[in-house]
Amino acid sequence: MMNRRKLLKMLVGSAGFASATARAQQRRVWLIGFLALPTRPDRLEASRFGAFVRGMRELGYIEGDSVKIEWRFACGDIAQLPRLASELVALKVDVIVGGATPVISAAQKTTSTIPIVMAPINDPVGSGFVTSLSRPGGNITGLSNLSTDLSPKIIELLQLIAPRALLIAVLSNPDNPSHAAILANLRASMDRVGKTGVVVEATSAQEIDAAFADIGKQGAQAVVVAPDTLFVEQRSQIAELALNHRVPSFCEFREHVEAGALVSYGQNLVDGYRRAATFVDKLLKGSKPGDLPIEQSTKLELVINLVTARALRVTIPAELLARADELVE
Numbered sequence: 001m002m003n004r005r006k007l008l009k010m011l012v013g014s015a016g017f018a019s020a021t022a023r024a025q026q027r028r029v030w031l032i033g034f035l036a037l038p039t040r041p042d043r044l045e046a047s048r049f050g051a052f053v054r055g056m057r058e059l060g061y062i063e064g065d066s067v068k069i070e071w072r073f074a075c076g077d078i079a080q081l082p083r084l085a086s087e088l089v090a091l092k093v094d095v096i097v098g099g100a101t102p103v104i105s106a107a108q109k110t111t112s113t114i115p116i117v118m119a120p121i122n123d124p125v126g127s128g129f130v131t132s133l134s135r136p137g138g139n140i141t142g143l144s145n146l147s148t149d150l151s152p153k154i155i156e157l158l159q160l161i162a163p164r165a166l167l168i169a170v171l172s173n174p175d176n177p178s179h180a181a182i183l184a185n186l187r188a189s190m191d192r193v194g195k196t197g198v199v200v201e202a203t204s205a206q207e208i209d210a211a212f213a214d215i216g217k218q219g220a221q222a223v224v225v226a227p228d229t230l231f232v233e234q235r236s237q238i239a240e241l242a243l244n245h246r247v248p249s250f251c252e253f254r255e256h257v258e259a260g261a262l263v264s265y266g267q268n269l270v271d272g273y274r275r276a277a278t279f280v281d282k283l284l285k286g287s288k289p290g291d292l293p294i295e296q297s298t299k300l301e302l303v304i305n306l307v308t309a310r311a312l313r314v315t316i317p318a319e320l321l322a323r324a325d326e327l328v329e
Contacts (some may be wrong), residue, residue, distance in 0.1 A: 033072065
């Protein structure tokens with residue numbers, strides 16, 4: 001006959017095993033929907049989208065273990081975004097993450113209940129995504145960049161590098177609702193230093209070619225590229241066209257300069273996508289999106305492409321070379 005002590009040990013061990021099994025079965029695997037406008041990068045982990053995964057990992061979320069990410073890429077076709085957003089909603093994802101104005105717009109129109117996290121986008125208040133930066137309201141929160149406020153700095157850099165350039169082209173995407181405010185700020189900044197701006201528009205790669213042909217016809221002496229997802233994806237095309245037309249190009253994102261543009265000043269996109277993970281973490285832990293203040297970028301960087309400067313025979317002032325966060329050679 002089994003003694004009482006041995007029986008008690010067996011019962012306790014059995015109960016412990018059952019409890020551990022129940023905890024394993026009950027552990028939540030969070031489902032994150034990630035919606036993006038461009039084509040899926042060949043090396044996702046090394047891209048700005050991969051930075052979001054790294055951010056989640058830093059917070060203890062391991063893809064395939066405690067979190068699963070459903071990726072949806074629109075291959076540059078804005079018209080596909082509503083369908084892809086609907087797919088994510090149908091999957092009953094816990095959170096939707098996106099990093100471009102058209103992406104957030106599509107997600108907002110598709111769901112008013114699933115939390116939506118903005119990786120840095122332009123002017124979320126002006127775009128109608130949130131009520132205010134401090135109290136977003138609704139189901140959207142995340143990060144905002146300072147695109148509409150960086151215009152004076154971009155023109156200051158242009159004045160230092162190309163002071164004789166009087167007619168400045170601005171490459172804008174009319175489908176981006178934040179560009180109206182950006183264009184207004186750029187014009188005001190140009191007026192203050194005696195420069196004239198001319199807007200050229202593009203909503204596709206083919207239209208970018210046409211826009212630069214127009215820049216050439218109008219005799220613009222420099223080009224400012226408004227921050228836009230399409231323009232980031234077509235950065236190599238834009239850099240090559242600017243070089244072919246012999247116009248210095250001024251952008252907001254370092255990705256442009258790495259592709260051959262002359263100067264960028266603005267937020268680090270990779271850092272922004274990584275920080276978006278902190279909002280997802282708070283939401284998964286029970287915070288309401290409408291109560292999480294929008295975070296504005298504070299990490300701004302100046303990047304200069306010296307190879308392009310030499311090709312254009314542009315002299316970069318020593319003070320800018322000393323201030324640059326990175327020089328591409």
